[in-house]
Amino acid sequence: MTVSLETTDNKLTVKAITYENYSTPLKIKDIDIPVEEGTIIKPNEILVQVKATSLNPVDCILKQFSNNYFGPKDKIIGGDFSGIVVKAGDKTNFKINDKIYGDILDLKSRGSFSNFIIFDPKKVWVCEKIPIGMSFEQAASLPCVSNTAFEGIKKYNGSLNGKNVLVLGAGTSVGCFGVQFAKHYFNALNVVATCSETSTKKTLNAGADLIIDYTKGEKYKIDKLLNFVKLNGKFDLILDCVRDESVIDHFDQILNSYNENGVFAQVSGSYVLDYKNIHYYNLLPSWKSIITTLKFKLGLTKYSFIPVWTCQDDEYGTAIAKLWSEKKLNIFIDSEYDAYIDFEDAFERVASCKAHGKVVLKF
Ligand SMILES: NC(=O)c1ccc[n+]([C@@H]2O[C@H](COP(=O)([O-])OP(=O)(O)OC[C@H]3O[C@@H](n4cnc5c(N)ncnc54)[C@H](OP(=O)(O)O)[C@@H]3O)[C@@H](O)[C@H]2O)c1
Structure with a gap:
């Protein structure tokens, strides 16, 4: 050219x-x-x-x-x-x-x-x-969304082979790539995803094993998660793409502890999902996440609480190319x-x- x-x-x-x-x-x-x-x-x-x-x-x-x-x-x-x-x-x-x-x-x-x-x-x-x-x-x-998703899934320290992953907000582009990396690149055993009915087909195609419709309310979501845990054990990694902190109150029941490598990885973004009229305070971390992060840094929590950002990563391009060549990247x-x-x-x-x-x- x-x-x-x-x-x-x-x-x-x-x-x-x-x-x-x-x-x-x-x-x-x-x-x-x-x-x-x-x-x-x-x-x-x-x-x-x-x-x-x-x-x-x-x-x-x-x-x-x-x-x-x-x-x-x-x-x-x-x-x-x-x-x-x-x-x-x-x-x-x-x-x-x-x-x-x-x-x-x-x-x-x-x-x-x-x-x-x-x-x-x-x-x-x-x-x-x-x-x-x-x-x-x-x-x-x-670039931005799949790289962020890759970094989010990589926050798990160790192999995800045979492990359980929960992706909150899998209807987002970050979440959808998160499901694909967890399932097809890092070989997680079970990937559970929350999304609306509209995004269900897409999320299943991405590789999710179980979908929970978050629009049916918090009680419905938590009951479904508890039921999953009863049958399959606790989650090893929770990737939150929409700042859905409702699960934090249930960590004891659904997330493996820090000693068992359990990780809560939260994509840094806005607290509201309407970007037409956004304010500075919409980007601030919630009190819940500040307190949990502080406690984690001081060694006072049972869980890892890790923010996720886009970042340079030599492995990322290789992972994309691998999934694409294996026809596992939607x-x-x-x-x-x-x-x-x-x-x-x-x-x-x-x-x-x-x-x-x-x-x-x-x-
Ligand atoms: N820090 C970083 O480096 C970084 C990088 C990339 C993205 N982000 C952040 O990650 C978030 C997702 O970005 P994105 O580009 O992937 O978003 P997106 O593709 O624009 O997300 C759209 C989807 O969000 C879902 N959604 C809307 N309202 C929701 C709600 N209340 N709860 C759960 N899901 C909802 C809808 O799916 P349903 O059909 O399931 O409702 C919709 O299809 C944003 O906050 C963004 O700022 C941060």
Whole structure:
């Protein structure tokens, strides 16, 4: 693939989805990005033509909290992307025409919702080659959510072979990948998942052994969990993707203790699942989780309580490629939009938290 790129005064003009601060609307704008004279990229950087991106709640959250003090005036939104390497610095492990996916989310610099992006692959959360046969839309749906899910399941210290895992909020994209990693990569014996009836088929396809419909109320959920434990033993790992802390009060009955390696891993996110009107306090940990974490750090609880974030992990790309080649990776896409025409609809969709899979923008 040859792409002719015009640079003027050491600036590359890209067409991006931008905003200035929390009160300004998203706008399509031509943005001048400073580049290296002659080479465009530095030896440790790559230039990528973006083919697809996917939206995450964090994109809505960062936009909502953004002010004029940090980063460039015109901020490019987004983190997740897939695309084709157009230029590769000789200090990188990439070459021209490599098809890649990644997550370049950064509080201070420019995001991924743009026709071209430049970055240092070693400094971003995720940058991996797309496995053969995976579309750009599928690949763009992976980085943030599947990486977070992978890290969440890895919080279990030891092999999950023969163990019981509970995924709270398996209808979320993080939860759905969590089920798949637990069942197909880490070989858990039983994966129990909470989700609504709408997400049940998807979650069963992902590999869940038992579904509990959380919309039927707390008593229903806890009774079902207690019944599972009676038949199969306690959970070894609970991955919470929706800050459902109702289970904490029942840990004694459902979660193995710290001495038996029991872990409660909680994906860090907002306390409300409506990202249109989010506030700082929605991101604060609950009193229950602060107290439980403090007690854990002081050695006063019987359980490990571990927060989960996206993070760089050498094993992650290999795990994705393995599951994909074994045909054990389902990538659920809720909807696809034209990046430069329908981006507002796409943001509405993800902010509502009603998307059943990833919301994708095509560039
Ligand atoms: N810290 C990090 O690094 C990081 C990274 C990624 C994501 N996150 C956080 O993880 C969470 C999930 O993100 P996501 O992108 O995976 O979400 P998502 O795909 O947008 O989640 C949508 C799904 O959430 C489920 N849902 C809605 N309300 C619910 C409720 N009250 N209880 C349980 N499930 C509910 C729905 O499934 P049902 O049909 O089952 O209702 C819906 O399909 C967010 O809080 C996000 O901020 C954090």
